[in-house]
Amino acid sequence: MIVKMKFLSITGPIHDIDRVSDVYLSKYEMQLEHAISELKTTENLLPFVELNPYKESLTKAEQFVSMLPEGNAKPDLSHTPEEMMDLIREVNHNYLNYQEQIEALEKEKTSLHEKLNVLEPFQPLDFELQDVTHYKYMRVKFGRIDVDYFHKLEKYLFEDLNAIFLEGARDANYVYGCYFTANTDSGKVDSVFNSLHFERISLPEGFSGTPATAYQELSQAITEKSKEIEQLEKETTEMLADNASNLLGARKRLEELTNNFDVRKMAARIDDKNDKLEDYYILCGWMGEDDVNAFIEETKNDDKVFVVVEEDREKFFGDPPTKLKNPKIFKPFEMFIQMYGLPDHSEIDPTIFVALTYTFIFGAMFGDVGQGFCLFAGGGILYLLKKINLAGIISVAGIFSMFFGFMFGSVFGFENVIEAHWLRPVEAMTKLPFVGQLNTVFVIAIAFGMGLNILVMIFQIINAVRSHNTGELLFSNNGIAGLVFYGFLVLTIVLYMSGHTVPGNIFMVIFLGLPILAFLFKEPLTNLVEKNHKKLETGKVMFLVQGFFELFETMLSYFSNTLSYVRIGAFAVSHAAIMEVVLMLSGATDGGSINWFGIVLGNLIVCGLEGLIVGIQVLRLEYYEMFSRFYKGTGREFKPFTNHSAGHK
Structure with missing residues (x-):
């Protein structure tokens, strides 16, 4: 509602x-x-x-x-707003102080890492860094050379180049090391190394001992910095944890x-x-x-x-917003209404109608006790745990699937476990005049669709009364004229198919002819009743031509709308037929050993895929065959400004 x-x-x-x-x-x-x-x-x-x-x-x-660690701290709401804001400022000050220290240590740690990466490939070199970098008559230069050029370098070194190359580490692309040369030969040697694309690398200063020793010192320094950072992060977490209740309350x-x-x-x-x-x-x-x-x-x-x-x-501008309030069992179905559009205040809330018809039709199209129970249990658990509306809808639909499963005598596709309390969809046949033999569920589906069409026309009449729309009320194909026409047509068909005498010609003219004239002359009749002297926008000829095609479309919509409900019976029959195929492929129909894995897999596939298809088809019936006759969904959603949900108790 x-x-x-x-x-x-x-x-x-x-x-x-x-x-x-x-x-x-x-x-x-x-x-x-x-x-x-x-x-x-x-x-x-x-x-x-x-x-x-x-x-x-x-x-x-x-x-x-x-940033708080997981715990059971309860919010402390005893503080005034000023006290809470002072608390936040104090915590923020302490937090920023910790972060400043951590950031400084991170910078130092990054710098040490950079030096470490530079020293790493030179660890195999066994000499004192402090000594070699301060030779008076010799020069030493560190770097790396491509592996291919290194072979050429070895040739120069063996021949006439006055230099010594000490190799450090080596990877797939480069050889790392340093070369020594006398001051007097440094120009020539540097030229040769440069021609071989030797890349100079500057080692970090301030280290004594071998490169390996310096590398260990750097590693130790990085470890110490990491410990200091961890300690500060721990103190930050403890500071926040000590204020957890206050922060939650704030x-x-x-x-x-x-x-x-x-x-x-x-x-x-x-x-x-x-x-x-x-x-x-x-x-x-x-x-x-x-x-x-x-x-x-x-x-x-x-x-x-x-x-x-x-x-x-x-x-005031605009109509009131729409807020729906329905019993809990129907609450999940509001999702379908919101998807189509909320009702305005002159319309009927179709939530309960959708809930009842959707689940009933779903059950008729998917009648199976076992699969229905799976839908009921699975959807119910998901709805209780996650509050997923679609899961709640599936759970309620599963109840009707179980009901029709008992009516059809089907349990996970087996039709020899329980007796059918009504009929077997594949076997039940009905003989009709003019038509001949026809599956019973098809006949019942069409009759059910006719009844629904009449019901939604009554809804449209109620909506027209509430919105004071005289034209829609009296002369619309979904108003009183449409109800008289379609209702009399349904009565005539039912009497004929059941072998009773159909109404005479006079009744045909009154109950079929007059509504057709109302459809055709809806606009001028509405103007006449409302005392609106508005002239026709088009000429009389064009008005009649346009009216003829609209009348043709109306008659076609009655026919197609009614036949559309055949899908209810078609899916009921197809579900039974598909499960019969599953049982046959699993060996459950020839008296031999049953492949239970095939039974379970087949039921899972049918329950998932066919359940999805049936759910979509029922929603299509709701939107296109029912809503199109009485529901506009032009309301705007009620959006409370605050997010409080306590409400008035």
């Missing part, structure tokens, strides 16, 4: 707006509208321009809470205060031009009728809150 909404305005001293938001609005679901836009007739309205003082502290609180309370303060975005200030009185705030929006009554009752003794309920909603 659709919750009846009322538009109300809330006014009070401007300094009291936070208290009102915190004490009252947090208890009720209210869709706030922009007061300045809605209350155009009210003078001296100004917007709020204050910045939210809680937003920055809330952001920090959320950051620190996300986040919760600051979130509420932030939401309450943000009410100002939708509110307006009533400016007192004489500056003699305090400025007032004004809030306006939509609230459910029960909430409105409870809200007024709660605030009647509060002299700082003044509430006005506006009964004449036409003065």
Whole structure:
């Protein structure tokens, strides 16, 4: 059902707006509208321009809470907003101090890593770095050379190059090492090495001992830095953990205060031009009728809150938002309504109708006790654990699948376990006049579709009455004229197929001819009834031509819409036939040994794939065959400003 909404305005001293938001609005679901836009007739309205003082502290609180270790800390809500903000500032100061120290250590660690990477390939060199880098008559240069050029270098060294090359580490591409040469030969030697693409590498300064010793010193220094960083991170975590309850409480309370303060975005200030009185705030929006009554009752003794309920909603822009309220078992089916479009306040809420018809049709198309139980149990568990609406729908549909499984006598495809309490879809046949032998479930499916078509036409008549749409009520193909035409046609077919006397020609003319004329002349008849002297937009000839084709489309829609329900019987038969194939392939029909793995696998495949297809086909029937006759779904969703869900108790 659709919750009846009322538009109300809330006014009070401007300094009291936070208290009102915190004490009252947090208890009720209210869709706030922009007061300045809605209350155009009210003078001296100004917007709020204050910045939210809680937003920055809330952001920090959320950051620190996300860093808390898992535990059972409970939020401490005993602090005032000022105390909570001071707490956040203190924690943030300590946190930034730790982070600054960690960042400095990380930089030092990165620098040490860079030096370590430089020294690593020179570890095999066995000499004192401090000595070789300070020779007076010799020069030493470190670097790397491509493996291919290194072979050429060896040739030069053996022949006439006055230099010594000491090899360090080697990888797939390069040979690392250093060369020694006398000062007098350094120019020539450097030229040769440069021609062989020797890449100079500058070793870090300040190290004594061999490269291997320097490498160990660097590794130890990096380890020490890592320990210092870990210690600071541990202290940071401990600092946050010590304040866990306060941080959790601050986040919760600051979130509420932030939401309450943000009410100002939708509110307006009533400016007192004489500056003699305090400025007032004004809030306006939509609230459910029960909430409105409870809200007024709660605030009647509060002299700082003044509430006005506006009964004449036409003065405001737009219709009320739509809020659905249905029993818990039907709640998941609201998902289908939201997918199509919410009803406006002049329409029937089709949630219960969809819930009953969807699950009933699904069960008829997918009748199996065993598979239905799997859908019921699996969907129910998922819905209870994860609150997935589709899982709840599947679970309820599984109940009807089990019901029709008993009616059809089918358990996981086996039809010899229980007796059919009604019929076997594949075997049951009915003899009809003119048609001959026809599967019984097809006949019942079409009859069921006819009944649904009549029902949704009644829904359309109710909607037309509620929206005061005379044309749709009287002359529409889904209104009274359509109901008379289709109902009489269905009655005639039923009488003929059951061997009874059909109505005479006079009744045919009255109950079929007159509605057809109503369809054809819907526009001028509507203008006549509503006393609207509007002329036809097209000429008479074009009006008749257009009316003829629309009438043809209407007749075709009645026919196709009715035949569309044949799919109910078709899927009931096909499901039984598919399971018979599964049993045959698994050896369950020839009296031999049964392949139980094949039985289980076949049932899983059928339950998954066919269940999905049936679910889509039933949804198609709902949307295209039923909704198209009575439902528009033009309502707008009710969106309460706050996220509080406690509600009024």
